[in-house]
Amino acid sequence: MTCNFDKDELILKVLDGRATPEEILALFRWIETDSANEEYFNQLKKAWNLTSGPISSKEREEKEFQIYMDYIRSRRRTYNLHRIYKYAAIMILPLLAGIYLLQRELTVKDTRSVVVAAKIEPGGYKAILTTAMGNTISLFPSDQEAIQVDEHISVTNGQAGIVYNNTKSTETSLQYNILQTPRGGEYTVTLSDGTRVYLNAASKIKYPVVFDEQKREVYLSGEAYFEVTKDVDRPFYVMTDAVRVKVYGTEFNVNTYSTRSVQTVLVSGKVGISGKDSKEEYMLGPSQLAEFSDEGVFKGIREVNPATYTAWRDGRLVFENEGLEEILNRLSRWYNVDVFYSNEKVKGYHFTGHMEKYEDIEIILRAISKMVGVHFTIKDKTIVVTE
Numbered sequence: 001m002t003c004n005f006d007k008d009e010l011i012l013k014v015l016d017g018r019a020t021p022e023e024i025l026a027l028f029r030w031i032e033t034d035s036a037n038e039e040y041f042n043q044l045k046k047a048w049n050l051t052s053g054p055i056s057s058k059e060r061e062e063k064e065f066q067i068y069m070d071y072i073r074s075r076r077r078t079y080n081l082h083r084i085y086k087y088a089a090i091m092i093l094p095l096l097a098g099i100y101l102l103q104r105e106l107t108v109k110d111t112r113s114v115v116v117a118a119k120i121e122p123g124g125y126k127a128i129l130t131t132a133m134g135n136t137i138s139l140f141p142s143d144q145e146a147i148q149v150d151e152h153i154s155v156t157n158g159q160a161g162i163v164y165n166n167t168k169s170t171e172t173s174l175q176y177n178i179l180q181t182p183r184g185g186e187y188t189v190t191l192s193d194g195t196r197v198y199l200n201a202a203s204k205i206k207y208p209v210v211f212d213e214q215k216r217e218v219y220l221s222g223e224a225y226f227e228v229t230k231d232v233d234r235p236f237y238v239m240t241d242a243v244r245v246k247v248y249g250t251e252f253n254v255n256t257y258s259t260r261s262v263q264t265v266l267v268s269g270k271v272g273i274s275g276k277d278s279k280e281e282y283m284l285g286p287s288q289l290a291e292f293s294d295e296g297v298f299k300g301i302r303e304v305n306p307a308t309y310t311a312w313r314d315g316r317l318v319f320e321n322e323g324l325e326e327i328l329n330r331l332s333r334w335y336n337v338d339v340f341y342s343n344e345k346v347k348g349y350h351f352t353g354h355m356e357k358y359e360d361i362e363i364i365l366r367a368i369s370k371m372v373g374v375h376f377t378i379k380d381k382t383i384v385v386t387e
Helices: 007-016 021-033 035-051 058-074 081-090 094-105 306-314 324-335 344-348 361-372
Strands: 114-116 127-130 136-139 145-148 154-158 161-163 176-180 185-190 196-199 204-208 216-221 223-227 236-239 243-247 251-255 261-268 271-275 282-284 288-293 298-303 316-323 338-341 350-356 375-379 382-386
Touching: 007 021, 007 035, 021 035, 127 185, 196 204, 223 236, 223 306, 243 251, 243 261, 251 306, 261 271, 261 306, 271 288, 282 288, 282 298, 306 316, 316 324, 324 338, 324 344, 324 350, 324 361, 324 382, 338 344, 350 361, 361 375
Parallel strands: 114 375, 161 185, 216 236, 338 382
Antiparallel strands: 127 136, 127 176, 145 154, 154 161, 176 204, 185 196, 196 223, 204 216, 223 251, 236 243, 243 271, 251 261, 261 288, 271 282, 288 298, 316 350, 375 382
8 A cells, every 4th residue: 555645744643642533544554554564653653652652631541441441352353443433533542552552462472572481360359367366267259158256246258348347346445357468369348337448469457346436547558449438526547657547538549569658549538648757747639649758758749640549449450651660560469470670771661551450461461562662471470571
């Protein structure tokens, strides 16, 4: 097919999200005509990724994610031009990954970017419960069953996780339980006041079987999403090694994974946050993120899209211009794998994309490889990263 348009200008318009539906369709047809055209597109795309990259917005994230999910679920080897044309006006998925590149490159085995020597499964619902009596119990979603958590109290475990609702105790001292997820695990607990906590992989929460009359206090390491039941007489506190989050009734996410900072993102309501050795409280409003150092020093508050930070709870992995090291740390926790870098420089490479959390890890690695320009080899339970 003879190119009767300025291919460089058209490619950049599409990547920038400025192209019309007709221009996008023309580019697809040109790429499909010759493998050399596809190679040319890939080279220019890499240059664009390094110099420009995608610019995100709430509206854009919602649209591009829906397009991407539609594709992933269909897993067709050939694309439907009518469907592409239908969505062309909103087709701004970073680097066209959701519509064209992922469709061609992620459904066909590409041994150049990802070499697989062992199958790696995504995580699932599982956790370990340690009761006040010192017993450890492996938890999995199941038909509802009773679990004895102390001498007088039993709770239920089932499809909704473990539930402590309506527990009563004659004990005068607080009896604590610990719920811990391994790498490759997640779980949900409903506390005695009705507060629901979604625990991410490699995380731990310590909480009373029954809260006292003055306050509700839990201790967290790792990451969790909280839906706190409102109780004006008993504030709810989330304690970590670095910060204290004071809540009255709201939804928010706390992440302590990083060795450099602790992040709290508020979805709704209002919370106050203070460092572990500070009496100063910083108020956080919806769609704001507060960051503290791992030693509890306040670093700042900024506006964010909460969905980027809470997507894990809804079965998604969202990477917004994140460094490769942080991305692979997240994957290692969820897929229970180790990561080895043959070159420290690649840790600083950045990637933007949305994935299903229960997707085959090869598909995710292949997308990253194509966009970032690194090579992955999976050996046993280790991912080896090379340039």
